[in-house]
Amino acid sequence: MATATSHPGRTDTGTATERPVVTLDRVSLAFDDKVVLKDVSFELLPGHTKIILGASGSGKSTILKLILGFLKPDSGALFVNGHRIDAMSEQALMAVRGGIGMVFQESALFDSLTVGENVGYKLYEESDMPFDRATARVEEVLGFVGLHEYIDRMPSELSGGQRRRVAIARAIAAKPGLILYDEATTGLDPITAMSVDEEIVKLRDLEGVTSIIVTHQLRDAFFVATHEAVRDGGARPRIVPADATKSEEAEFVMLRDGLVHFEGSAGQLRASTDPYIKSFLS
Numbered sequence: 001m002a003t004a005t006s007h008p009g010r011t012d013t014g015t016a017t018e019r020p021v022v023t024l025d026r027v028s029l030a031f032d033d034k035v036v037l038k039d040v041s042f043e044l045l046p047g048h049t050k051i052i053l054g055a056s057g058s059g060k061s062t063i064l065k066l067i068l069g070f071l072k073p074d075s076g077a078l079f080v081n082g083h084r085i086d087a088m089s090e091q092a093l094m095a096v097r098g099g100i101g102m103v104f105q106e107s108a109l110f111d112s113l114t115v116g117e118n119v120g121y122k123l124y125e126e127s128d129m130p131f132d133r134a135t136a137r138v139e140e141v142l143g144f145v146g147l148h149e150y151i152d153r154m155p156s157e158l159s160g161g162q163r164r165r166v167a168i169a170r171a172i173a174a175k176p177g178l179i180l181y182d183e184a185t186t187g188l189d190p191i192t193a194m195s196v197d198e199e200i201v202k203l204r205d206l207e208g209v210t211s212i213i214v215t216h217q218l219r220d221a222f223f224v225a226t227h228e229a230v231r232d233g234g235a236r237p238r239i240v241p242a243d244a245t246k247s248e249e250a251e252f253v254m255l256r257d258g259l260v261h262f263e264g265s266a267g268q269l270r271a272s273t274d275p276y277i278k279s280f281l282s
Contacts, residue, residue, distance in 0.1 A: 018046045019082055021178055021210045022067060027076035027086075028258075029062065036062050038258040039076070044212065046177070047249065049204055051213045051221045053280070054255035060214040064180045067212070068100065069093040081177070101171030101209075105183035109155040109163060109170075115142070116151040119170045127174070141169040145199050161192030168199050172209065179203065181213045185220045197223045198239050205229040205246075206237060218281065225250035225266040254280070 022044040029037045036059045044050050052060045065071045066078055069085050078086045080096050088096070109118050116138050117124070123134035142148045145165040155163060164184060171179055181200065185193035197220050203209040205228050215221050228242040252269050254262040254277065262269060262277060269277065 020044055020079070021046055021081060022050075022212070023077075023079040024063070024066075025077040025079075027066065027073045027078055029059075029066070029071065029073050035258045037073070037255075040255075040258075040260055041076075042253055042260065042263060044210060046210055047204065047208050049211045049213060049224065049250040050253055051215065051225060051250060052253050052255065053216070053218075053221065054261075055280075056216070058255040059258055060255060061182055064102075064182055064212065064214055067180065068097060068102070098174070099176050099178060101174070101176040101179040103164070103167050103171050103179065103181045103184045105186050109166060111155050113155075114151070115147065115153050115155065115158070115166050118155065118166060119173050121170065122174050137173055138169075141173050142166075144172075144202070145169045159192070160188055161195055164188065164192075164196050165199055168196070168203070172203060172207070176209070178210045178212075181211060181215070183215055183217075184213070185215065185217050190219070193217065193220055194223070196220075197227075198229075200224055201227050201239055202229040202237055204249075206231070221252070222266055225252070 020043040024040050024042055026039045026041055027037055028039055042050065052063060054060050062071065066073060067080060069088065073086050077084055081099055083096055085093060085096055110121070113121070119142060120134050120138040123129050123137060124131070139148060139151065142151055145168055147162060147165055147169065150158065150162065158166065184200070185196050188196065200211065200213070201224055204211055213221065213224060226242055226247055227239050228246045229237045229239055231237050247267065248265050251263065251265060253260060256276060262272065262274070270281070272278065
């Protein structure tokens with residue numbers, strides 16, 4: 001597989017497109033004698049989504065840690081926004097991480113800060129953005145996730161789903177081009193999980209955010225892959241079933257025993273006759 005610096009992404013016809021946001025090129029990683037990833041390769045194009053599936057311990061969250069530079073691969077190359085990060089110093093990695101948003105399963109909000117302070121933390125504490133502009137951005141992203149009226153609430157006053165949506169607002173406050181979701185809907189009831197899924201879809205389709213989703217929730221994975229957000233003159237965007245072209249912008253990667261066992265669209269995954277995939281989806 002070619003690296004991000006050697007050729008751009010390509011369409012099915014082979015014509016050049018935008019450079020991949022993320023490229024893993026034959027990435028391997030082991031902890032002592034346990035092989036976690038072996039020769040894992042894939043590319044993620046701008047505005048697209050990768051949904052990483054696999055059994056517990058298959059290396060799904062490890063991939064996110066590699067992309068953030070928290071782990072280094074034993075071999076292979078890893079590029080984020082055109083930068084080869086597996087060879088970077090910690091100081092250089094900080095600049096790359098500045099362009100990445102992260103949504104954790106636990107939400108990881110500061111309990112002593114209000115919702116608005118949580119969402120704006122990076123803007124207030126880690127940027128030189130004027131206070132009034134930062135506050136306006138906080139109000140904007142809270143409005144985007146439907147929680148503007150909660151700006152002065154404390155995290156303890158929120159439901160689980162509201163906390164996840166605040167975490168999404170915080171992740172997008174600094175306008176990152178890439179967001180990583182690590183089990184963002186785990187532990188939520190189906191209706192609440194759906195509201196989080198819809199926010200992920202809205203960010204991708206209305207804000208052009210590129211995303212990687214690690215999940216074992218198949219219902220949520222297929223919803224994100226097969227729906228799109230549209231604006232048709234109404235006050236709020238609608239979430240509707242995606243057409244075939246749009247559905248191809250979300251691609252599944254299934255890991256098994258450290259290897260990429262499958263990569264393709266939702267339709268291709270569902271149609272697979274592979275016994276392991278059929279068992280996994282049943």
